Amino acid sequence: MRGQVLGVDPRTGEGIVAGQDGQRYRFAPEDWAHRGEPAIGIEVDFEAANDRALSVFPMPTAPGPRRAVPPATVAPPTNDRNKYVAAVMAFVIGTLGIHRFYLGRTGSGIIMLVLSITVIGLVISAPWALIDMIRYLMMSDEEFAARYPRKR
The missing domain is CATH 2.40.50.140 (Nucleic acid-binding proteins)
Structure with a gap:
């Protein structure tokens, strides 16, 4: 049996x-x-x-015929935004937070815009924009597309 x-x-x-x-x-x-x-x-x-x-x-387990299984193809996330454009915006007008609006982060964009009205706010938003620029340039394209997905 x-x-x-x-x-x-x-x-x-x-x-x-x-x-x-x-x-x-x-x-x-x-x-x-x-x-x-x-x-x-x-x-x-x-x-x-x-x-x-x-x-x-x-019971002996004879290996069956091996089929070539194609690797799972997962479509990379698509994005209508460019990380280089975001980095240039962060460098040039980053204290105003325009690059944040470009990436769909309107809440932090408004905060940066309001901070840029005062000198103390500029001291805060300037390094913030510089850090954002460096982060965008360091991210891979896949990570950038996943973090800032396509606008609907």
């Missing part, structure tokens, strides 16, 4: 096989007729005697 190993106690080596007939059969280490140890999930062939599985052999 054929079946599948459902469980094996690693301490004792005893286990349970689910037969094709729907019954469960116990086996002991001496019933395992193969070098190596039984493992959960393997297909086996055995002789059934009452509720015991005797002469338990693992």
Whole structure:
């Protein structure tokens, strides 16, 4: 009869096989007729005697024909914004936060615009814009497109 190993106690080596007939059969280490140890999930062939599985052999698993599986093609995120344009905007007029509006980050763009009204605000928004410029130039195109997705 054929079946599948459902469980094996690693301490004792005893286990349970689910037969094709729907019954469960116990086996002991001496019933395992193969070098190596039984493992959960393997297909086996055995002789059934009452509720015991005797002469338990693992079924040979012949590798089937291998098919060439094409790699999963995932469309890269598309973007209608350019990281170089955003970096130039951040460098030239970055204290006004215009580059933030360009990228769809209107909340932080408004904050930068309001900060640029005062001298203290310019001291804050100028390094912020410089850091933004460097970040845009350091990002890969994929990361930029994922972080700033296409406008709808």
